[in-house]
Amino acid sequence: MLIDSHCHLQHFDAEERVAVLDRARARGVTGFLIPAIRLSEAAELLRFCEGEPGVWCALGVHPHEAASWREGDEDRLRALLAHPRAVAVGECGLDFYYDHSPREVQERVLELQLRLAVELHLPAVIHNRDSNDAMVAMLLRPELERLVCDLHSFAGGVEMARALAPRGHYFGFSGMITFPRADNVREVLPGIPPDRLLVETDTPYLAPVPYRGRRNEPAFVVEVAERLARELAVPLEELAQSTRANFQRLFTRAA
Numbered sequence: 001m002l003i004d005s006h007c008h009l010q011h012f013d014a015e016e017r018v019a020v021l022d023r024a025r026a027r028g029v030t031g032f033l034i035p036a037i038r039l040s041e042a043a044e045l046l047r048f049c050e051g052e053p054g055v056w057c058a059l060g061v062h063p064h065e066a067a068s069w070r071e072g073d074e075d076r077l078r079a080l081l082a083h084p085r086a087v088a089v090g091e092c093g094l095d096f097y098y099d100h101s102p103r104e105v106q107e108r109v110l111e112l113q114l115r116l117a118v119e120l121h122l123p124a125v126i127h128n129r130d131s132n133d134a135m136v137a138m139l140l141r142p143e144l145e146r147l148v149c150d151l152h153s154f155a156g157g158v159e160m161a162r163a164l165a166p167r168g169h170y171f172g173f174s175g176m177i178t179f180p181r182a183d184n185v186r187e188v189l190p191g192i193p194p195d196r197l198l199v200e201t202d203t204p205y206l207a208p209v210p211y212r213g214r215r216n217e218p219a220f221v222v223e224v225a226e227r228l229a230r231e232l233a234v235p236l237e238e239l240a241q242s243t244r245a246n247f248q249r250l251f252t253r254a255a
């Protein structure tokens, strides 16, 4: 039994969502975390989670949307996060590759959300692309010492893993781990404690081998887990069991 710790099911229409959940469950995937991109979709995401066993969401504002942050959004987010199906703050972070929002705005909106996560004793789901230095500096701030994050689809490299693993953060592995040229994703594995590993699809992006180029879906987290188990030289059943336990330890509301 596997949990897909990062799947954007909000990109599917209602009928497709039911179909992709059925296909995933048929392969033993029984838990799903949907990270929000913007606050305007939060109410609909919560409604969807209420009607589906094993489906939870993270609520927050993605760095691409950071420029949309308005006065009062912090209070709105705090209120939304009171819902029991909201298990984390996110998806939040920094993306200096696309720079869809100005960098200083991304950093400010990230900081506000991380402070809220600390206040509410919730974990945060972190997006990071081409922003390793700024992200490490942010996560090492003393006022965020109690914060625990899911560094989703981690591709930050050995040095970043070494800087953040001692702080208790979790590392999500996606279909990238199956890509032939993604040695940078695989080479961090020896430095990550086994009790800090998560598996995810990042649906609808990053479909694993042999589905590359297709739209990704949670059923394919099986291929991600198989490859991760092979890299770590552990049986798939053991990897499934440990990543599930890790998920429930991090996202305590989903336990």
Ligand SMILES: [Zn+2]
Binding pocket: 006, 008, 035, 091, 127, 202
């Ligand atoms: Zn995402």
